[in-house]
Every structure is written in C-alpha cells, then in structure tokens.
Amino acid sequence: MSIVAVLRLPLAVDLSGFVQLLQRMHVPHRVSEEAGEQVLWVPDAISEDVRSLYERYPAGDPEHQLDIPAAHANIQRPGFVEQLRHSPVTALILLLSMIVGAVTLLGENLDTMHWLTFLEFRVVGEYIHFTPLADSLAAGQWWRLVTPMLIHFGILHLAMNGMWYWELGRRIESRQGSINLLGLTLLFSLVSNYAQYYYGGPTLFGGLSGVLYGLLGHCWIYQLLSPNPAYRLPRGVLVMMLVWLLLCMSGLISMIGFGEIANAAHVGGLLVGCLTGLLGGLYSRRRLSVQ
Structure with a gap:
C-alpha cells in the first residue's frame, strides 16, 4: 500500500481538528513538516476521499462520523514494513x-x-x-x-x-x-x-x-x-x-x-x-x- 502526500499547507494552518476527525474515523495518516510546510500523508487508495473531506470540513466535524466509503474506512494502518520504510x-x-x-x-x-x-x-x-x-x-x-x-x-x-x-x-x-x-x-x-x-x-x-x-x-x-x-x-x-x-x-x-x-x-x-x-x-x- 503506497502512501502519498494529499495536502501541503502552510505551518500556520491549524490541522488539529481535521487530524482528530481522521483519527476518530480510523483513517491511516501521518503529518510531517517539509520545507516550511506541513504535509498530510494517507494511503493512495483513499487520497481523493481525504482531499474531498478536507474541502468540506477543514476544521473537522465534532458531531458526526463522516461518509468515507466503507471499502476505504476499513483499510488497515500501515504495516510494519511500511512503518520501517518511513x-x-x-x-x-x-x-x-x-x-x-x-x-x-x-x-x-x-x-x-x-x-x-x-x-x-x-x-x-x-x-x-x-x-x-x-x-x-x-x-x-x-x-x-x-x-x-x-x-x-x-x-x-x-x-x-x-x-x-x-x-x-x-x-x-x-x-x-x-x-x-x-x-x-x-x-x-x-x-x-x-x-x-x-x-x-x-x-x-x-x-x-x-x-x-x-x-x-x-x-x-x-x-x-x-x-x-x-x-x-x-x-x-x-x-x-x-x-x-x-x-x-x-x-x-x-x-x-x-x-x-x-x-x-x-x-x-x-x-x-x-x-x-x-x-x-x-x-x-x-x-x-x-x-
């Protein structure tokens, strides 16, 4: 399972609400800092869904579990070998x-x-x-x-x-x-x-x-x-x-x-x-x- 950069945002942008949303939905992800930007990485298979989700709810959604397709919502976190690589x-x-x-x-x-x-x-x-x-x-x-x-x-x-x-x-x-x-x-x-x-x-x-x-x-x-x-x-x-x-x-x-x-x-x-x-x-x- 390949990991891609789905968002590149200035460091001043607060991603904490959106990251909490991803955590609550069990969406595998990680955030890194590169060249003065914060970069959100997710599995390639759900990158478009996550990008669309951010466009709708950039500050997160404290009330509801949102609708990433079920086939993607159950994707496992990166495996051990993938974690080693990163x-x-x-x-x-x-x-x-x-x-x-x-x-x-x-x-x-x-x-x-x-x-x-x-x-x-x-x-x-x-x-x-x-x-x-x-x-x-x-x-x-x-x-x-x-x-x-x-x-x-x-x-x-x-x-x-x-x-x-x-x-x-x-x-x-x-x-x-x-x-x-x-x-x-x-x-x-x-x-x-x-x-x-x-x-x-x-x-x-x-x-x-x-x-x-x-x-x-x-x-x-x-x-x-x-x-x-x-x-x-x-x-x-x-x-x-x-x-x-x-x-x-x-x-x-x-x-x-x-x-x-x-x-x-x-x-x-x-x-x-x-x-x-x-x-x-x-x-x-x-x-x-x-x-």
Whole structure:
C-alpha cells in the first residue's frame, strides 16, 4: 500500500481538528513538516476521499462520523514494513542494538563488549581495569562517547528500551525528520553517558534508557510550546516514565533485583531533552507566528 502526500499547507494552518476527525474515523495518516510546510500523508487508495473531506470540513466535524466509503474506512494502518520504510533512523538504531546484543551476548561477552563501552577495559583475574577516558580519546576512540547506548544487559533490558525507542523515535522522525532524530539520539547518548561516568565513576553501563528520557523530555516540552499530533503523548505515559525515574533514584528498583540502574544517565538525558524541546518548540512557535 503506497502512501502519498494529499495536502501541503502552510505551518500556520491549524490541522488539529481535521487530524482528530481522521483519527476518530480510523483513517491511516501521518503529518510531517517539509520545507516550511506541513504535509498530510494517507494511503493512495483513499487520497481523493481525504482531499474531498478536507474541502468540506477543514476544521473537522465534532458531531458526526463522516461518509468515507466503507471499502476505504476499513483499510488497515500501515504495516510494519511500511512503518520501517518511513522511519529509517529509528529502524537503524534498533537494528544496531540487536546486532550488538547478539555479538556481546547481551553483556556476557566482555571480549567484544570492551570495544563499545565508555571506558576501555581489560580483565585481569577477577578484576576489571579501566583505561582513562583521555587515553582512549587520544587514541582516536571517539565512538566510545555514544556507543554505550547500543549495549544491553539481558533480553528484557533490550526489549523494553527497543519498544520505547520505536514509539518515541518514530514520532520525532515523522515530525522533524531523520537527520534531526539521529542528531538528537547522538546528543542524548553523549550527555547521558558522560553524566553517568561523571557521577558513577569507572563502571560498566549501557542501554538506550538515557536516550529515551531525552526523547521523552524533547517531545514533552516541544508539545507544550508548539502543539502537534505527532508529539501528543498520553498523560499516563509521561507520568509512568517520571514515576519510574523516581523509583529508580530511590534505590527501590535495585533492591528488588533489577540490578544497578544508571540514574545519572536518565536524569542527564531528561534534562538535555527538555532543553532541546524548549529550543525546538520556541523556534517552531516563532516560525508559525511570523507566517
């Protein structure tokens, strides 16, 4: 099923009412921003119906379910492969995480894992000796600043982080583009990794969770300043993530057997994510106000 751009409108045009109408009618769609315009994408098979619907009800219709033909109203949402095609960076990060998980045996294979950790290390007997970060950087191993995000310790760790990155990453990629998602992912990884190193000292840590809290903070603040359906997270999701952060910081999660939690990485990611959301949201709102 091919996806086509059915509407291209200035950013100043409020599409929220019409998007809510499409959501209520279960019409598969997505909205992106390209070259200073907002673009509405729908399956090719119903593009003419959606275009006609917008001509009649550009602000939506709060009272009735409108009459897209029944044959089209039941079209399924884009399949998994179609979603992958429209979210290449999200898919790439998840694929790399799975490859690293397989190569490192989910944290069990130290011989391969030491190439990706924040600090290079070697095992001597029962002890781990870490190489100072400055020595690794002087040797050109700059990738270590971000690659810990690809390391996971256990299948549950990988599955949970992968699920949330799939959810949040696709939102940002559809709203701000693949390059911006890649840049934000690398930035959040850098800040959260360094925060954990600065606070916790030379230890083994890894995972996408610092990046996830960055993506969460970015969507949260951006949406407050420049509302858009792509960043409209259910309130329960935000509350759950923040409560989980507080529980981890309290030490309760570690006490009940979940292992050590990289709390500094979570907090660092959340703070820098709120900052990028603030800057991005203010910039988006300013662009809307001058058009």
